Amino acid sequence: MGRPPCCDKSNVKKGPWTPEEDAKVLAYVANHGIGNWTLVPEKAGLNRCGKSCRLRWTNYLRPDLKHDAFTxxxxxxxxxxxxxxxxxxxxxxxxxxxxxxxxxxxxxxxxxxxxxxxxxxxxxxxxxxxxxxxxxxxxxxxxxxxxxxxxxxxxxxxxxxxxxxxxxxxxxxxxxxxxxxxxxxxxxxxxxxxxxxxxxxxxxxxxxxxxxxxxxxxxxxxxxxxxxxxxxxxxxxxxxxxxxxxxxxxxxxxxxxxxxxxxxxxxxxxxxxxxxxxxxxxxxxxxxxxxxxxxxxxxxxxxxxxxxxxxxxxxxxxxxxxxxxxxxxxxx
DNA sequence: AATCGTCCCAACCGCTTTACA
DNA sequence: TTGTAAAGCGGTTGGGACGAT
Incomplete structure (x- = not known):
């Protein structure tokens, strides 16, 4: 009963994201849109937890985000x-x-x-x-x-x-x-x-x-x-x-x-x-x-x-x- | 140049709510 | 209906950048 786990949490990369990883997420979203984040690591070729991918997108990669100083x-x-x-x-x-x-x-x-x-x-x-x-x-x-x-x-x-x-x-x-x-x-x-x-x-x-x-x-x-x-x-x-x-x-x-x-x-x-x-x-x-x-x-x-x-x-x-x-x- | 302290923020942690099998 | 994970969220922290000494 219940959903299968999204990833093997003991075997995923943590810590800062590399430009290559960012590019993979961006490419995935460009091709598939935002949907089931549990699929992203596998389909994008990332050794990351889906939650980590979602956070990276939400907090950093989204194209509508401002990255300049607060006014x-x-x-x-x-x-x-x-x-x-x-x-x-x-x-x-x-x-x-x-x-x-x-x-x-x-x-x-x-x-x-x-x-x-x-x-x-x-x-x-x-x-x-x-x-x-x-x-x-x-x-x-x-x-x-x-x-x-x-x-x-x-x-x-x-x-x-x-x-x-x-x-x-x-x-x-x-x-x-x-x-x-x-x-x-x-x-x-x-x-x-x-x-x-x-x-x-x-x-x-x-x-x-x-x-x-x-x-x-x-x-x-x-x-x-x-x-x-x-x-x-x-x-x-x-x-x-x-x-x-x-x-x-x-x-x-x-x-x-x-x-x-x-x-x-x-x-x-x-x-x-x-x-x-x-x-x-x-x-x-x-x-x-x-x-x-x-x-x-x-x-x-x-x-x-x-x-x-x-x-x-x-x-x-x-x-x-x-x-x-x-x-x-x-x-x- | 080396060391130390502070600042900053990306990323993670852990909890609650929601969705799903 | 129930158990589980995903999603969402606020709190916390690790470590790089930077300035002072």
Whole structure:
């Protein structure tokens, strides 16, 4: 039962590809197209695993790939998208033509992450490190984590009551600003067409002195690795905080911890993935690991559509949340 | 010239989801 | 229905390139 193995993994070449090997893959694809990669090593005369061939093609040989340096515009797009969806590189890469998830991931890890840290921005949360440290220092040994009040729309209370009723409906509210117009607006207003990191550093540092407005907190709250165990993806999606300016990070962290115990006792929920809480009907709500929460049978294209819908939301949300657009959610 | 440290990225690893026999 | 591999994906690493000493 099952498929036969694609190759003898103990007897295949590993390591860097030679030009000759690349030529064989290119010739094979030119003649046969992209199909069953398990056949490629044999038919192309390569002593490689099919998976290795696929990766070589996907990450390097594809003719539509760019091999030049990332532009400032691309970097800004990565920043914005990473802030919205986290380290979901394939998703981010889909919005950067000619770039692979590996490209984006490498560029983030080698350049952008370091630059953010240099600016005093936590690359995971996209919040000022000074704020995180301040809030961390304020953590009380007696959390009052279930008393969130979101002054913006009361969503936190709605979230909590739902959770306690075991009606799992929630995730973080993704900031309603990710559309093409906004990307350009952010770029122009906060990075500039010829954005230079060094020039922005001083203003960024100054901004770190500001504590987030409720809107900023709302928009920043997708964060994740810090508080949401990777091993519990569907559960972590319920743990997204709706922090307010009056509660802050410490409540967020402690709330996660307190919820985690409860949630581990629950069955995995079935969710349709995109749920607008009644108290905030116009704010799209996204699961952090949204595939995990899309309804049964939904395809990956549903996730893409979801992201596209975020990226394409424009006028309606701008008019509904003018603060985000005018006050500069991206003032980090 | 030699050594060392850092940067960068291609490639691999390992996990989850999907497809297939 | 079940077991297995392929495909997809994010995390990690090996080693070459390069600059500083």
């Amino acid at each position: 400032p515009q691309e970097e800004n797009h990565i920043l914005v998208l990473h802030q919205a969806v986290g380290s979901r590189w394939s998703l981010i890469a889909k919005h950067l033509p000619g770039r692979t998830d590996n490209d984006v991931k490498n560029h983030w890890n080698t350049k952008l992450r370091k630059k953010l840290m240099k600016m005093g921005i936590d690359p995971v949360t996209h919040k000022p490190i000074s704020q995180i440290l301040t809030d961390f220092g304020n953590i009380s040994p007696f959390p009052n984590s279930r008393n969130h009040v979101d002054p913006l729309n009361g969503f936190a209370n709605n979230f909590m009551s739902n959770s306690e009723a075991s009606v799992v409906t929630t995730d973080y509210a993704i900031p309603p600003m990710l559309n093409t117009t906004m990307l350009e607006q952010v770029q122009d207003n906060h990075f500039g067409n010829n954005y230079v990191w060094e020039n922005a550093e001083a203003s960024f540092q100054a901004k770190t002195q500001e504590i987030s407005s409720p809107l900023k907190s709302l928009a920043s709250c997708h964060v994740t690795e810090l508080s949401s165990p990777q091993s519990l993806p569907w559960k972590s999606s319920q743990l997204q905080p709706m922090q307010s300016s009056s509660s802050g990070w410490n409540d967020f962290l402690l709330n996660d911890l307190s919820l985690l115990t409860d949630l581990e006792q629950q069955e995995e929920p079935k969710s349709n993935g995109i749920i607008a809480p009644s108290s905030c009907p116009s704010v799209p709500v996204q699961n952090e690991k949204c595939e995990n929460n899309f309804s049964e049978g939904s395809s990956s294209s549903a996730v893409d559509s979801f992201v596209d819908s975020i990226l394409n939301q424009d006028k309606e949300l701008q008019s509904e949340y003018p603060q985000i657009f005018s006050d500069g959610y991206f003032n980090y």
